[in-house]
Amino acid sequence: MLKKIVLGAITLPFVMLYSCKQEITDTDVLQVKSSRPKSEALTSRYSYADVVVPVGFEEAAQMLMAEDPGLSSSMTTVPLTAGKTVQIASVTDAKAKLGRILFYDKKLSINSTVSCGSCHLQEKGFADGKALSAGFEGRLTTRNSMSIINPAMMHSGMFWDRRESSARALSLRPVVNHIEMGMEDLKLLEIKLAGTDYYAQLFADAYPEAPFITRDNISDAITAFLRSMVTWNSKFDQGMRSNFSNFTAEELRGKELFMGNAATNIDPFGNVISNGACGGCHSAPMFNDGGFSTGISAYSDNDTGNGKGVNIGLDKVSKDKGTGDGSFKIPSLRNVELTAPYMHDGRFSTLEQVVDHYNEKIQPAANLHRRLREFDGKPKRFNFSDADKKALVAFLKTLTDRQFVSDPRYSNPFEN
Ligand code: HEC
Numbered sequence: 001m002l003k004k005i006v007l008g009a010i011t012l013p014f015v016m017l018y019s020c021k022q023e024i025t026d027t028d029v030l031q032v033k034s035s036r037p038k039s040e041a042l043t044s045r046y047s048y049a050d051v052v053v054p055v056g057f058e059e060a061a062q063m064l065m066a067e068d069p070g071l072s073s074s075m076t077t078v079p080l081t082a083g084k085t086v087q088i089a090s091v092t093d094a095k096a097k098l099g100r101i102l103f104y105d106k107k108l109s110i111n112s113t114v115s116c117g118s119c120h121l122q123e124k125g126f127a128d129g130k131a132l133s134a135g136f137e138g139r140l141t142t143r144n145s146m147s148i149i150n151p152a153m154m155h156s157g158m159f160w161d162r163r164e165s166s167a168r169a170l171s172l173r174p175v176v177n178h179i180e181m182g183m184e185d186l187k188l189l190e191i192k193l194a195g196t197d198y199y200a201q202l203f204a205d206a207y208p209e210a211p212f213i214t215r216d217n218i219s220d221a222i223t224a225f226l227r228s229m230v231t232w233n234s235k236f237d238q239g240m241r242s243n244f245s246n247f248t249a250e251e252l253r254g255k256e257l258f259m260g261n262a263a264t265n266i267d268p269f270g271n272v273i274s275n276g277a278c279g280g281c282h283s284a285p286m287f288n289d290g291g292f293s294t295g296i297s298a299y300s301d302n303d304t305g306n307g308k309g310v311n312i313g314l315d316k317v318s319k320d321k322g323t324g325d326g327s328f329k330i331p332s333l334r335n336v337e338l339t340a341p342y343m344h345d346g347r348f349s350t351l352e353q354v355v356d357h358y359n360e361k362i363q364p365a366a367n368l369h370r371r372l373r374e375f376d377g378k379p380k381r382f383n384f385s386d387a388d389k390k391a392l393v394a395f396l397k398t399l400t401d402r403q404f405v406s407d408p409r410y411s412n413p414f415e416n
């Protein structure tokens with residue numbers, strides 16, 4: 001009895017200190033069952049840094065050469081030539097190799113149960129198939145896990161509310177996030193990784209000048225891996241090289257509904273502009289907010305002028321405020337066939353439901369984007385026929401890059 005009271009008196013302050021945070025102690029964090037990457041991942045000599053610019057990416061690929069492009073939508077340099085090899089800035093093969101292992105290593109979470117790869121699965125275009133994802137304690141994230149699409153060319157901000165400017169700015173956020181990975185003390189992470197038998201060499205190879213397991217190098221390697229992820233070999237991309245002779249009649253119809261008829265839509269400066277139902281916001285080649293060929297971003301012509309996100313009328317009044325008023329980042333639609341469920345809250349489980357939303361269910365939200373309104377300001381009704389809706393879905397499926405989602409360079413190097 002006495003023993004119990006004494007013990008209680010000693011542990012109580014600690015319990016009080018930690019109870020609002022976690023019951024996991026530092027010792028628990030450091031003593032983890034050691035899982036090792038497959039030897040393939042440790043010995044591989046994959047090439048990550050050098051890429052060949054495909055047709056259609058002449059402008060967007062300039063972003064690859066910028067160290068940390070952040071939120072800049074206007075590129076002032078001269079477009080690249082398709083077929084040219086460029087080196088992705090901040091990426092070396094050794095850094096990306098290390099970054100791949102870090103991305104999939106559950107040791108980056110406080111109780112070694114969750115890795116970045118737990119919520120970003122390669123075969124699902126790096127989304128996870130769930131409306132909300134479970135973090136290290138099984139608690140759910142507040143938003144739908146996003147697919148990872150060409151982060152090095154993402155000039156419109158990261159996360160559904162665009163709160164981080166770049167892959168680099170984002171790289172450690174999920175690690176310290178209290179729902180996702182819970183590793184709030186990055187010093188502990190450094191010690192934990194130093195306790196493995198494989199990281200010392202990987203860090204030495206990646207950072208010969210400063211071969212240390214530091215949070216900066218961890219962040220830099222994850223950034224390098226993210227920036228090395230380029231997806232630009234979908235059926236659509238192949239079509240760019242062959243005037244879409246590889247498309248079926250239905251896919252061509254879907255493309256026209258989506259993007260408009262590019263041949264007849266040239267602005268006074270000679271730029272191709274979209275008069276389709278979707279391409280003004282999801283514009284090629286990234287299928288996110290555009291801004292490459294036109295220099296005009298859909299964010300800047302939002303009715304309310306908030307310039308931050310876009311409200312597509314999912315609800316009359318939004319529960320999640322997003323960038324402030326129910327507006328969200330325009331997500332890239334590359335690999336969208338694989339990234340269900342859809343929208344920031346994962347409310348739609350199929351592409352057909354998404355198309356139905358745009359066709360007939362747009363709500364009169366106060367700041368509904370101007371492109372989704374009729375002239376009188378009411379929510380737009382596209383009145384697609386059933387065949388049109390099918391064609392739109394068929395077109396969306398041409399954005400799937402099978403090579404990217406089976407590329408061993410981005411695959412999970414751990415057994416589990
Ligand atoms: C528990 C699940 C979970 C884990 C673990 C996780 N993420 Fe995420 N990730 C998400 C969710 C949810 C979002 C969207 C969050 C938001 O918008 O608020 C997201 C968004 C992202 C995005 C933004 C994509 C874009 O286009 O804006 C990137 C990149 C990303 N995560 C990378 C990572 C990396 C790197 C790690 C590991 C260090 C990681 N994630 C760990 C769930 C997770």
Ligand code: HEC
Pocket residue numbers: 258277278279280281282298309310311312314327328329330331332333336339341342343344345351354355358369370371372392
């Ligand atoms: C006014 C700009 C705008 C237009 C026009 C637009 N979208 Fe979107 N789209 C968005 C935004 C913003 C989101 C994210 C909304 C959210 O989650 O709250 C989105 C989300 C999506 C998603 C879900 C992506 C994911 O990863 O969850 C799909 C699919 C989609 N749109 C397809 C289309 C199609 C098809 C059309 C044409 C019929 C279209 N969009 C027209 C802005 C637009």
